[in-house]
Amino acid sequence: MQFHDFSTYRAFSRLTGLAKNSHDLTAVNGLSPQRMSTFKSSMLGFDFLYGTQRVNADVLTALQELADEAGLVETFIAMKKGAVLNRIEGYESENRQVLHTASRDVFGERPCAPEASARAKAELAKLRVFLDSLEDGRIVNGQGEAFTTMVQVGIGGSDLGPRALCLALQAYRRPGRSVRFIANVDPDDAAEVLRDLDLSTTLFNIVSKSGTTLETRTNEQLIRAALQQAGLDPALHLVAVTGEGGPMDDPSRYLTSLYMYDYIGGRYSATSMVGAVALGFALGYDAVIELLQGAQAMDQAAEEADIRANIPLLMALLGIWNHNFLGHATVAILPYSQALSRFPAHLQQCDMESNGKSVTRAGHLVQWQTGPIVWGEPGTNGQHAFYQLLHQGTEIVPAEFIGFRSSQYGADVEVEGTGSQQKLIANMLAQSLALALGRKDPNPARTFAGNRPSSILIADRLTPRTMGELLAMYEHRIAFQGFCWNINSFDQEGVQLGKVLAGRLLHRMRGDSETADVDPIEETLLREAGLL
Structure with missing residues (x-):
């Protein structure tokens, strides 16, 4: 399998040019009913609304070209079939297949x-x-x-x-x-x-x-x-x-x-x-x-080549647009579901351990940005915590909202004519619109610049099946981005150095290190920390 550097794709140059005059959500007709209806994808019961992203038809066409040039779907299918993708060419590596999809490919007669x-x-x-x-x-x-x-x-x-x-x-x-x-x-x-x-x-x-x-x-x-x-x-x-x-x-x-x-x-x-x-x-x-x-259904659906019909692929490419071409260093995962309170923490590891890499699959230093900083908390709690920065801070943070039309337990109460679940989802939709449209005010402290990208992923209810679909959707979004950036998303060498140093410090704390092996910086650090 032949891989190419991200910056060598023809679509990279085209997207770089398009980013110089990217879509302004606050412009006249920057966000319209037609746009909201057009910029929507549906898949396995999920609706993905991305009219509040800073893209237009030209950008989507270029992103499709990038996906095709980089062979993202072809590499994904090869991964499912057992290609050895956990490797760096010419260097010692784990050199393994990447077959998490096989753990749920157990229902058909012809598994990959x-x-x-x-x-x-x-x-x-x-x-x-x-x-x-x-x-x-x-x-x-x-x-x-x-x-x-x-x-x-x-x-x-x-x-x-x-x-x-x-x-x-x-x-x-x-x-x-x-x-x-x-x-x-x-x-x-x-x-x-x-x-x-x-x-x-x-x-x-x-x-x-x-x-x-x-x-x-x-x-x-x-x-x-x-x-x-x-x-x-x-x-x-x-x-x-x-x-x-x-x-x-x-x-x-x-x-x-x-x-x-x-x-x-x-x-x-x-x-x-x-x-x-x-x-x-x-x-x-x-x-x-x-x-x-649910996970296997998403594994199969993610083989679709058309980015407008493949939500994890589209999410991956929109993330690349925001990160590499619009220059946004971070992304917030914001589930409007208390049940998903630890899902952002899982995605933080899955994404940042996978794509927090600075070496290509050929062993060269990358010349482009790779994985973003991923973080998040559930709404509406987050609205009363860090949304101030999302709306008016100097750092623009693309947001990915996740919500469900119905609650899991079905227990609700109507206050002022609407139920709790309706209030929850109304808040989610409102936040996406507020980030996109902003607001002008004579008082500068009450002005919202707007033009801040977000997307909404919504389904009917969080069930075991939809949870499987959602989990696999994000797994594939992460893998697609890694393929595009030409990095190995499946090792984690970056966690090893700290383990080695911790082992050395523990030896010294036990008092069983030979004097010749003691690093003076480590020795001083332990002493100043009051541990010797």
């Missing part, structure tokens, strides 16, 4: 990557047996009681995605079941969770591909000590999600082990056993299947 899909099916079958055993009493605690709580212990992709999914779908939780999470190596994180639990009816799902992740290993030992102190056998309370044949694949120490594979990166692993175990415990097996079906 048959071997990986067969493994995913096998793990789903094991998960079903495990969940059925919890349900019918084959798996109980030492006193013959049912387990009512699961605590997932993992960090990074083993925490953020699964946590976001479990929170998003709490409305569908089975009676008497709850899921908690421990991620931080800060002992207060584990202590806060453990102190409220009945350990005798709690399962701990330890998630680590290598089985050697320092934070997770440390928290596991803390949990084992707590169980033993309570007179409980840890082997009857701990579940492992790990690499097959690794140090945690040990039936003498874990109730059961389910497997994760090297070709699924942590931040893309929420639809593998990394996310499915906790989700299945809380919601049941059928809800896991619905989530996977």
Whole structure:
């Protein structure tokens, strides 16, 4: 597969020229009814409204040309079929396939990557047996009681995605079941969770591909000590999600082990056993299947070459337009759904760990901007926090609003003629319009410049299936951007240096470093921090 530098595409030059006179949303007819109707895409129950982006027909045509030149859809299909994309040409790298899509490509007769899909099916079958055993009493605690709580212990992709999914779908939780999470190596994180639990009816799902992740290993030992102190056998309370044949694949120490594979990166692993175990415990097996079906439907739909009919591809290209051609360094993900309160945090990792790169797939330093800073919080809370900067600050922040026409629980109250859900969505739409149109006022402090880009993604209701679609939509948006920027979105070398230095500092704090190995800067830092 041949890759080209982002700045060499013909469409790059055309888009650079178009950006010099980009669409002004505050101009006369800059935002019109016709524009709002025209700049809309629909896909799998989602409507994507992007009339409030600073694009016109010429820009969209050029973005289509960029997608075609860069072969974004072709590379995406190759990824799904098992192309080795996790690599840097000519340099040592992980050199792996990228097959998170295989974890949900389990429903058709012709999966894109048959071997990986067969493994995913096998793990789903094991998960079903495990969940059925919890349900019918084959798996109980030492006193013959049912387990009512699961605590997932993992960090990074083993925490953020699964946590976001479990929170998003709490409305569908089975009676008497709850899921908690421990991620931080800060002992207060584990202590806060453990102190409220009945350990005798709690399962701990330890998630680590290598089985050697320092934070997770440390928290596991803390949990084992707590169980033993309570007179409980840890082997009857701990579940492992790990690499097959690794140090945690040990039936003498874990109730059961389910497997994760090297070709699924942590931040893309929420639809593998990394996310499915906790989700299945809380919601049941059928809800896991619905989530996977939604994700697979999006995987298939994202093969569409027409950017106007492919929402994740269009989102990726609009993001590139805002970032590389209009010069906006950040993007805010703003879900108007409390259930999605941790979804921006998951996307922050997924995007910034994937596309926070400065080396091309050929091993050269990039000469263009790559991944933006991604952040966000749910509305309407955010309106009373940081929206002041969005509307009147000197930094222009493109915003991506996510909302649903109906609430999950259906519990609502009418005040002044409208319900709470109507107020929520009205606020979301109003914010998009306010960012675009602005307002003139004789008082400069009350003037809104406007012309600030945003988009709206809206569906009927947040369900397991739509959550699967939404998750996959953003995964693909991130991958499409990485392909276009000619970077490897699937490694994470940037997290390694801090781990190495932390290990050196820990050796010195233990007092077992040889004097010759002690770096004077590290030594001084420890001393000045009061740790020596």
